[in-house]
Amino acid sequence: MSVPIVGRRFAVPEPLAPGELAIEASSVGVVIDGKRILHDVTLDARAGEVHALIGPNGAGKSTLLATITGDQTVTEGRITVAGRPLQAWSARELSRRRAVLLQHNDVFFPFTVQQVVEMGRAPWQRTELERDDDEAVAAAIAETDIARLSGRQVPSLSGGERARAALARVLAQRTGILLLDEPTAALDLRHQEDVLRLARDAAAAGDAVIVVLHDLNLAAAYADRISLLEQGRLVTTGSPAEVLTAERITEVYRYPVEVVTHPTSGALVILPIR
Template sequence: MSPATVLQAHAARLAISGRPILDGIDLELYAGEVVALVGPNGAGKSTLLAALCGDVSLDSGSITLHGLELPKWSVKELARARSVQMQDAHVSFAFSARDVVRMGRAPWAGSALEERDDQVIDAAMHSTESTALAPRVVPTLSGGERARVAFARALAQETRIIMLDEPTAAMDIRYQELLLTRTRERAAAGATAVVVLHDLSLAAAYADRIVLLHAGSIRMVGTPREVLRPEILEEVYRHKVAVIDHPESGGLAVVPLRPHLNTHQAPQEELV
């Protein structure tokens, strides 16, 4: 049985000041998968995510959620269907970390699920290892700590779609792996996860499919092994890379080649 289509973009186009940002995007997202959006700076990754979650309007084309175009969804219905962690989610007021995570429960106010708020918040903070941050005022947190709290908020929203824009950018290795492990767990439970990533090795390790964007268009969609091929990446990123099988994990690792740092070069003469 083929997986259910959850989100679909058809001929999606968006221009800003006459410059195409999204140019004819066709994409289907399914239940139970992690999809990584990758590509060089300016490729359109964050804009595509914003369009898929309904935060920006298209110039033409359509995006449908469960067969209904996004503009036809009410704000509350959309908030109950998908959660979003944007890369620049600033909190200006002196909210505690727990208060921020609690904001993820707002769509369920007045419903039967509201009774579970404290339980869900506790679980989300525990799963992101942010429980100790609960009383801290958000502006005092580091970038990585704020990202963990923002991710906990997205988890606490309890939606069937989770959308994350460069969630690991400010995180160290431990928390990058933790966040993407939790994201995979949500997908294994039947959710759809869409994640913007710059680290191609992380995308290879955790994504079921990779969408490679270039200049506002989709260059290729497929499994990590189908998309992360040296000739394709070098064309898009304009830098030579090696794609290797990791000797322990068995997954792919994408490594930039650095001929100018070749350690076998003859040493330069010492400066006098």
């Protein structure tokens, strides 16, 4: 699914079909400075689903996501994006196929929130989707509840406000694949729920979403599939009910928990035993 030049403009990549393979990591291993960070990890993400990556600190979640974004070179294995090897995509092509939200989104220059969100539309310059810029930016600002911040300079914002501005930029990009690294880390309760609801809505609209999460209850409530990592190895992948058992979470996180079903929503709830 290349993005060839047509005259002086660029063609738009075809959207993924429901259930189509969006991301595939096959037997991925990573060694950094002589230390093995990932061991033979295989997983995939499909259009229309939220796939959460969970695990204790140091499990390799962010490193795995970095291999998928292309920010971390794999030592073994391969990554494909929309059926093509990651290395076969140019930077411009990738910017139109997947959007990335990193853990750290520090902006030191005095850009306004509005300008930062508008940056998400840069990949679509000189394409037919350029006409959607204003609507995409306005929608992303509304969805992330930052309209009142649009004129503020980003360095003046709190950590949570910066995180929401960064998320708005990613949503405005409208690529069909969202790669989110701990998007709820700096957010209060309401905005944590809002972010995962937006991820869920994006998947319902046909996007493939991979999200790194620390909060097991958010993963249980919003993910279609969960991959659990421990010390750089994939423990298991499956539905929330398949992955989030009390025995498995107690073993991997080395702390006793119980897993109950919420009486109203039916969602799984993971409770530490204190």
